[in-house]
Amino acid sequence: MTYVDGFVLAVPKANLEAYKEIARLAGSLWKEHGALAYVEAVADDVPYGERTSFPRAVEAKEDETVIFSWIVYESRAVRDAVNAKVMADPRFQFEPETTPFDMTRMIYGGFEAFLEL
Numbered sequence: 001m002t003y004v005d006g007f008v009l010a011v012p013k014a015n016l017e018a019y020k021e022i023a024r025l026a027g028s029l030w031k032e033h034g035a036l037a038y039v040e041a042v043a044d045d046v047p048y049g050e051r052t053s054f055p056r057a058v059e060a061k062e063d064e065t066v067i068f069s070w071i072v073y074e075s076r077a078v079r080d081a082v083n084a085k086v087m088a089d090p091r092f093q094f095e096p097e098t099t100p101f102d103m104t105r106m107i108y109g110g111f112e113a114f115l116e117l
Contacts, residue, residue, distance in 0.1 A: 001113040002036065003079045005071045008107045010060040015100035016042070019067070022100065029092055030071055033085040037072040058105045067101075079110065 011019045020040075027038035043066040048055045054066045073079040086092055096103050 003073045003076045004111045004113060006109060006111060007069045008054055008058055009067050009101055010058040010064040010105055011067050011101040012064050018100040029086050029089055034078055034082040035071050035073055040067060040069040042067055057107055
């Protein structure tokens with residue numbers, strides 16, 4: 001079974017194009033270094049829930065949109081090796097304070113797949 005890193009974050013709508021540029025670079029690097037798939041998706045049908053929702057989870061503001069993304073790897077070991085390569089790649093060097101979104105509200109984690117159809 002594969003291993004998946006998942007992410008949910010809020011991006012100011014005014015910064016969406018800048019985010020997409022970073023995502024294109026990141027995706028190409030992750031794939032180059034061994035990821036099987038790299039997907040970035042912008043909210044389209046994501047209602048603000050009364051108790052829980054994607055917007056609530058990342059404290060999205062009125063002027064922000066939610067991004068849902070994931071990266072697929074062959075295994076956890078491959079994921080760890082790919083991430084190390086990407087983080088060491090000079091093309092991926094940036095300062096967190098210059099990102100076009102608030103990294104402190106990003107939700108992320110690694111998941112071991114148990115079902116693939």
